[in-house]
Amino acid sequence: MMTTLMTTPLEHYPDLAAALGVSDLYFKREDLHPYGSHKGRSIPIMIDKYIVEGDARFALSSSGNAALAGAMYIQKINKEIAQQNSTKSLLDLDIFVGNHVDDHKYEKLLAYADDHIRILKKERPLQALTQAMNDGVRSLRQSTDDNALIGYNSLAEELSESFSKKRQADVLGAMFVGTSSGTTAQALAQYFLKSASKESSGGSVKNIPQIHIIQTSSCHPIADGLNSYDGPDEPSDADAITDITAYRKNDLIPLIQKTGGSGWFATNEAIETARILVKKHTNLDISTNSALSVVGVMQAVYSGHKIEGAVVCLICGE
16 A cells, blocks of 8 residues: 555635735645545555554544544555455554544544444543553554654645745745644654755755744643743643643754744634634634644734744644
């Protein structure tokens, strides 16, 4: 099985840029990815890699975008195996979700449930994943697996290619990414820094896009290492930001600093304000999790953070 890379639109919103106070602004519409979000760039590549290594049983603890991407891709592979009348065994995927999973997300996952894709409610989903790993099941958890970084190179490559085709003055100045584990942000920062290093060694100087991460009022262990939070301690409406362990923090923070980016915090009030602004100036109804990137732009502008070039917000999905 070989993953087919799929591009997503880069949409230009000058009216929203003016409202936010930046020179130029784009949305990278990862919510339109065939696997539901930017996670669809990474999870399938991880699965393909481990299939080659002989794995056929997978598990992850997620009720969000990663779980949906995994369920969709495993279903796709199993259908192809069945259609080919192959003697090859079908793949198994266990998705462990919390007892208080959002009803809408749970229903979306249940649509993919069958004998080989199981959606299992657990009091402690991570503990269930650990037990599955002890039983020989391959974990697809991105926060602790550097193979997860590989798939996001395609996102960085698309952005680089898109801006290289534009007028010379229109460069990518900054990327704003709502962040839980930091996997996507780490991959982007590593790609752009490595690309800049290669070009500078050849005698030219390359613009390095700033990478900015945004976390929430209830979960901000990585952003704490880049900025200080003095807002309310409240359960966040952006429920995809849940990684309190932040395994990638020590690697990610210096990478962000090298790009000139920073970390920002989204309160529920700021998330709602961002969604209203986006609706007014683009007519898009973005999710609370997607709104984090817009909140980051708002706070960067308010704090006087200097950005030279266009701003891209990652619209991540639900």
